Amino acid sequence: MGLIDKLDNKVSKTIGSLALLLVMVLLPLRVDNYVQNVLWNAMFYMLLALGLNVIVGYCGLCDLGYAAKFAIGAYTTGVLMKSFSWNFWLTLPVSMLISAITAAIVGGATLKLRSDYLAIVTLGFAEIVRISVRNMSITGSASGLIAISRPSLFGIRLTRITHWYYVFLVLVLMFIFITYRIRHSRFGRALTYIREDEDAAQAMGINTTKYKLYAYIIGAVLGGITGSFYAVKMTNISPTSFDFTQSANILLAVILGGMGKIPGVIVGAAFFAIFPELFRDIPIIGEMRMLFFGILLIVVMITRPQGLWPERKQRM
């Protein structure tokens, strides 16, 4: 009985995800540029939310400056392509490396302390990054970098929104795979343990500082990759795209969807990106759509504080 139940559940889940994937793959054939652009935006937030989910959802750390991680990726790619004429694909490993190094510095200094300190430090670090890129001439100061060239993939120059739709779809699938594997590894279970009870985890022999640092670095690297792709998709980046509101937005998507649960985080990001767009064309409400969105968020948080699609506690 139990086995059949499990199988049943698994089959329906697989069918469901495959169907959703099929819909996503075929959608650009049917819808116009605008819808693709909105969906691209949703997938962009999904990537950020999936990356932040490793830090916030899996490990229970509070990161208030995730925009900095994705700014570092975006600016690394932007500067290398603009000032040093690098190929986009070669900038990716560099931006991953720089994201990892900065995360190691920030995390290494604070993760030995109680997790609360990380929130303050990440908040400060995000401001440091934003104001630094605003004042350095190599990052184009306040105007940012413009006319970053578009990369090619398999001989196709990625200029149309449809190209980017598929690039980001593939990225989302990769991020899901990576974070799913992390979640279900020994490392992932250790992170959950730390999240649920840090002292107990330490007592069981888990090096909590090391594990938290790893989680933080992985989250930062995922953010860096997203930033790199964002830079070449938008072709221009400026400090205003990486302010605190952006960090708050990403955190909001994670918490709204349900911390720690991949489908939940994806739903949260999609909800966050698509909902305000749906309201845009409705008269009167369209003008006040952010107000309605805010009210809706409050209602969701009151009625479902665990998020739209939270993680179920595993029973032993």
Add this chain to the structure above:
Amino acid sequence: MKKKNIRLIALLVALLMSVAFIASCSNSNNGSQTTGTTDADDSTETGDILIGVLSPTSGSEAYYGRDMLQSYQLAVEEINAAGGVLGRNLALYHADDACDPNTASQAAARIVTSDVDFVVGGYCSGATISALQQFYDEDLLMLISAANSTNITALGLEQTFMLNGTADHGAAMVAQLCEFLGSTKVALIHQGDAYTQNLSDTCERVLPESGLEIVTVEVMEQGSADVSAIVTAVLYSGADFVYWCGYHADGSNVIKQLRQGGYTGEIAVGDGSASVELIEACGPAGEGVYVTSPPYVGFTEGGEDFIADYNEMFGMEPGTYATLCYDTIYILKEAIEAAGTLETSAVRDAIAAIEYDGLSGFTKFTANRELAISNFIVIQIVDGEFVLISF
């Protein structure tokens, strides 16, 4: 077991709904596309000429975005009432960029998808730049009415024209004003974003050429309440002329605190603060403040009729960029008529060659597709009202 069945059924229903959703999407899309193509067929004959408008009608700059849209509407109605362009009516399609690059990218996609023939608008430089790439990809011509960052020129997009005076024009105006007032030591304050920093940098480069000394350059974060550090720095620098490069919302705060701090020299503000709201927000502290402004309606020839029409149509006063936006549509009309076609390259060449004497002054473009002759004016707040200063 039963529970699981219900779950399976629910899943199937969800699947069906998503399929239906796609089907409906495709239907509506096919629908709009077919009407789109028939429109395009018509476009050689009698259909409306559709003009996309990109301006921020939500967010912090919503006032300007709405003013721009209304000025376009006024011009379009006038032209349609007078028989249209090439015997066809003009129509507008507006998309809100919220002054944000991400939203602007989506707004641009909406405009592109709507099969517009031309695009006008552009208030925030950052948002405009983000949208321009998409217009370029679709070979759409854009007339930018307000945004004037040198970065737009730097993109080198050949079917993009800027009607507003550039930062160089603004800085030249400041130099003339300093000479007129006999000021020699200039303090610049900007807000660390693309537009205000661009203006400040340009002043820093241009003003010393006129023998002026830049004694300090300060940055004020947007929305910060306490500017005492900046006031102290300005007083300490011994400046006798303060040029505020930022927006009016924070500008009033700076002006008030400068006066409270005992600063007695001249104060001037850039075109980002050229708004009647500045007068209200400043109160008595605003008396005597100079504004280097775009051709503000009321100080331009033929402005009275425009104000009356605008008032009648929208029940409010036209704003800072109203004249530029109004002229934008007329320049587009002239260019289309000169080209005799809607083809982008032909209209582009016509605009490049245009010499138009309109409400905002004389419009002619440089080889960089920027405004050739400065249309900036200097106005001063006297007794709670703007007064034109000529020198």
